[in-house]
Amino acid sequence: MAKLNIGIIGAGMVAQKHIESLHMLKQSRVSWLADLDTKLLESVLKKYGIPNGTNHYHKILEDPNVKAVYICTPPSTHFEIFTACLLAGKHIMLEKPASISEEELRGMLTLAEQYPEQVILSASCRHSRLQPKFHFVKKIIDSGVLGEIYYIHHNAVLRQSRPGIEYHPQAKWFLDKSIAGGGPVLDWGLYDLSFHLGILSDTPDLVCVNSITKAQLDRKDPGTDIFDVEEHAVSMLEFNNGLRFYWERGTHANVDVPNETRIYGTEGGLKFAYLSWDPNEVKYYYTGREGAGKAKSKTFKVNMKKHVNDDYAINEHFLDIVLNGAKPAMPLSLEAKHLRIVFEIYGASKLTV
Ligand SMILES: NC(=O)c1ccc[n+]([C@@H]2O[C@H](COP(=O)([O-])OP(=O)(O)OC[C@H]3O[C@@H](n4cnc5c(N)ncnc54)[C@H](O)[C@@H]3O)[C@@H](O)[C@H]2O)c1
Known part of the structure; x- marks a missing residue:
């Protein structure tokens, strides 16, 4: 069978993760x-044996043999490149966040509606919906044993783990809001929302937000003049079904809290850490004899053996959509719902330094 020809725009960290997974998958x-950076471009072309390289991404779009394009550039460039790729008739893997403003997002959604035949996969399903823990937890919720879910509590706060400083230090754009769009509540938050709203079948809609975002809690030299994204965000979200969602995300704060989700239902509850590399345990709390007996709990172990890694899974999924017509786990319209929650959080909280 002929292989799917893919063009990748941006040769940085995430692009290389995709290339490694695509090499393992073999159908493409x-x-x-x-890439704009010729030195990086040449080294990545050589490292992975890719035949064609360019500083001008439009050259990729002119090649009729290229059927799909991965957009792996910083967020502020996504709108322009996405538009060009769609108009050129390519299927798209779009790195998260899809856009950094409501205006651009609306433009992208309008354009996507005009090209329904072209695949668009938003990459915020990467750490959330394509791994066994998501399906395990969703199955428990769907079974109804937890009753009505009235409260979700999720926190994940690291210390000195900021992209552009401690993680991927050469990518200083992560610290510049005009390029990155925001800090951890956008960068990691899209995965958090994708997981936690996905296990509820994407039914809750946001009603209101109360939040605080804080920047420059660590004043170590970031190595650049522009550092205006938040480091820590705390939000209480209210949804139209009455659900309250306490959400804390940070790449630096003066207390660390491990990644942990607690789901409170009227009949039972769950506690786990959702990422694929966290422990594979899901603790289930319930009360015997229809809620009138002794408080009990049991711990399930999710089988993660078949999950190679999240990058492999998203590439496998993208090829399945393009080659076999599978349904995208994260269409642009759904990422838009999550992005709009993040935009509401930024709107509701004045960034305080
Ligand atoms: N680094 C990660 O772990 C990671 C993980 C998941 C998703 N992402 C997302 O992937 C995207 C890229 O992140 P990254 O970490 O790979 O960044 P990076 O800085 O390592 O790579 C981005 C590359 O894009 C190039 N570029 C910028 N504008 C371009 C243009 N117009 N044409 C061609 N090349 C251009 C830059 O020169 C740079 O080499 C971002 O949206 C990010 O949020 C990153």
């Missing part, structure tokens, strides 16, 4: 790579 061929 990375035939083009674009």
Whole structure:
């Protein structure tokens, strides 16, 4: 069978993770790579044996053999590149966040509606919906044993773990809001929302937000003049079904809290850490004899053996959509719902330094 020709725009960290997974999957061929940085471009072309390279991504779009394009550039460039890719008739893997403003997002959604035949996969399903823990937890919720879910509590706060400083230090754009769009509540938050709203079948809609975002809690030299994204965000979200969702995300704060989700239902509850590399345990709390007996709990172990890793899973999923017509786990319209929650959080909280 002929391999799917893929072009990748951006040759940085995430692009290389995709290339490695695509090489493992074998149903595709990375035939083009674009980056503005010639030195990086040449080294990545050589490292992975990619035949064609360019500083001008439009060259990729002109090649009729390229059927799909991965957009792996910083967020502020996504709108322009996404538009060009759609108009060129390519299927798209779009790195998260899809956009950094409501205006651009609306433009992208309008355009996507005009090209329904072209696949668009938003990459915020990467750490959330394509791994066994998501399906395990969703199955428990769907079975109804937890009763009505009235409260979700999720926190994940690291210390000095900021992209652009401690993680991927050469990518300083992560610290610049005009390029990145925001800090951890956008960067990691899309995965958090994708997981926690997905296990509720995407039914709750946001009603209101109360939040605080804080920046520059650590004043170590970031190595750049622009550092205006938040480091820590705390939000209480209210949804139209009465659900309250306490959500705390940070790449630096003066207390660390492990990644933990607690789900409170009227008949039972769950506690777990949702990421695929966290422990594979899901603790289930319930009360015997229809809620009138002794308080009990049991711990399930989710089988993660078949999950290679999240990057492999998202590439496997993308090829399945393009080659076999599978349904995208994260269409742009759904990422838009999550992005709008983040935009509401930024709107509701004045960034305080
Ligand atoms: N780094 C990660 O772990 C990670 C993980 C998941 C998703 N992402 C997302 O992937 C995207 C890229 O992140 P990254 O960490 O790979 O960044 P990066 O800085 O390592 O790579 C981005 C590359 O894009 C290039 N570029 C910028 N504008 C371009 C243009 N117009 N044409 C061609 N190349 C251009 C830059 O020169 C740079 O080499 C972001 O949206 C990010 O949020 C990153």
